[in-house]
Amino acid sequence: RSPIYYAGQAETPLLIMHGKEDTRVDPGQSYELYRHIKTRTDTPVRLVLYPGEGHGNRNATARYDYNLRMMRWFNQYLKGQQQERPDVEIEVENKSVEN
Numbered sequence: 001r002s003p004i005y006y007a008g009q010a011e012t013p014l015l016i017m018h019g020k021e022d023t024r025v026d027p028g029q030s031y032e033l034y035r036h037i038k039t040r041t042d043t044p045v046r047l048v049l050y051p052g053e054g055h056g057n058r059n060a061t062a063r064y065d066y067n068l069r070m071m072r073w074f075n076q077y078l079k080g081q082q083q084e085r086p087d088v089e090i091e092v093e094n095k096s097v098e099n
Contacts, residue, residue: 004029007036013044013077017066019053044077 014037018030027049034047048069050062057063075081 008040010037010041010043015046015073017048020049020051022055024055
């Protein structure tokens with residue numbers, strides 16, 4: 001069954017990160033999960049979309065942002081270290097970086 005059926009029971013803080021051009025999993029599913037949790041619970045939830053990315057981040061800038069957000073999320077919700085964060089979403093530019 002889809003996680004959407006259990007969204008109203010969510011208690012664990014949830015960070016959803018999704019490529020806007022994902023063809024395997026429609027980004028609309030992430031929007032729907034985010035909306036259900038945000039409107040039906042007090043559980044912390046954050047949705048980050050990566051423009052130009054598909055199923056998995058290939059762009060070095062997006063990978064860096066993904067890892068940084070994940071580490072900050074874990075620090076806050078697993079270690080309890082509060083960090084200030086902007087109230088607005090930041091779109092990561094689609095820049096090509098050679099590895």
